[in-house]
Amino acid sequence: MSDLAALQARLGYSFRDAALLRLALTHPSVAHEQSAQLQHNQRLEFLGDAVLQLALTRELYEKFPAYDEGPLTKARAKLVNRRALAEHGRRAGLGDHLILSRGEELHGGRERSSALADAFEALLGAIFLDGGFEVAREFILREFGENFLSLDVIPMLENPKGELQEFLQARSPEAPLYEVVSATGPDHDRMFECIVRHGGVELARGSGKSKKAAESEAARAALNHLREQAAPVSEGNSTSTPQTA
Incomplete structure (x- = not known):
């Protein structure tokens, strides 16, 4: 060859x-x-x-x-x-x-x-x-690679925990709560899973190589979900009756 x-x-x-x-x-x-x-x-x-x-x-x-x-x-x-x-x-x-x-x-x-x-x-x-x-x-x-948008890059996009707190506290004084619910894998390669809740309601879950990373991923997932819910309905999907002159 x-x-x-x-x-x-x-x-x-x-x-x-x-x-x-x-x-x-x-x-x-x-x-x-x-x-x-x-x-x-x-x-x-x-x-x-x-x-x-x-x-x-x-x-x-x-x-x-x-x-x-x-x-x-x-x-x-x-x-x-x-x-x-x-x-x-x-x-x-x-x-x-x-x-x-x-x-x-x-x-x-x-x-x-x-x-x-x-x-x-x-x-x-x-x-x-x-x-x-x-x-x-x-x-x-x-x-x-599959993970080229990794934890090295995601922090460049946002401060997800801070953004989530601002988003929620604009609507309620209560802060989001984070809970690590699992840790799997060997000591040198642990994977943590975290839940973020607000008002007792689970908003999202996230995983990462550290507790901090898992919390950030959970916050990012929650933000995406909440922003989608808050997005205005597109004109094509609107069911409102158009006004006539």
């Missing part, structure tokens, strides 16, 4: 045009070192950045309908910071396949975070050109 074939197997995506993958792996230092004007991955990086932004923006938009632009922008920034992108490139094994100049190779270019982040974005651009946006989007969501 060739090096590029092995990389494609690891990525879970086979290029129809392997030249795109090779270009995504070509560091700009190669063009600087060669007398001939060689192509490198910066244009693909530019394209891949836009593809990544759109894919994650859409995912955030769909998963968090209650949040406005500010929190969603912060969450997206958390997901696409350079350190995170370098880690994705490192985990994908891109460093082993980078095409570098001799000087860049000698100075540890294969492990350089900036080179790995750039190559990862260039890879996304290459997949987009090779297979289209939906294929690139599926790859992005798979790479970020």
Whole structure:
């Protein structure tokens, strides 16, 4: 199996045009070192950045309908910071396949975070050109994993406990009460479940790796439920009789 074939197997995506993958792996230092004007991955990086932004923006938009632009922008920034992108490139094994100049190779270019982040974005651009946006989007969501909107990102969206308290106390002086109802799993990997109640009524449940995280998840679920209940009925579902002039 060739090096590029092995990389494609690891990525879970086979290029129809392997030249795109090779270009995504070509560091700009190669063009600087060669007398001939060689192509490198910066244009693909530019394209891949836009593809990544759109894919994650859409995912955030769909998963968090209650949040406005500010929190969603912060969450997206958390997901696409350079350190995170370098880690994705490192985990994908891109460093082993980078095409570098001799000087860049000698100075540890294969492990350089900036080179790995750039190559990862260039890879996304290459997949987009090779297979289209939906294929690139599926790859992005798979790479970020089922839990890419994890406890590292959710706090960027809101302070759910504080927001829930404000929401409820605008209607009642009583504060919400949280109760941890279960803790499962081994000591090094515990999972807690929490109930949030208000006025003796269970509003929602949430789970997390800590009691605090479980409470936050319960508050977030309660907020989503309460906001849906408080949302105005859409015009298409309204049963009111229109007034005549």
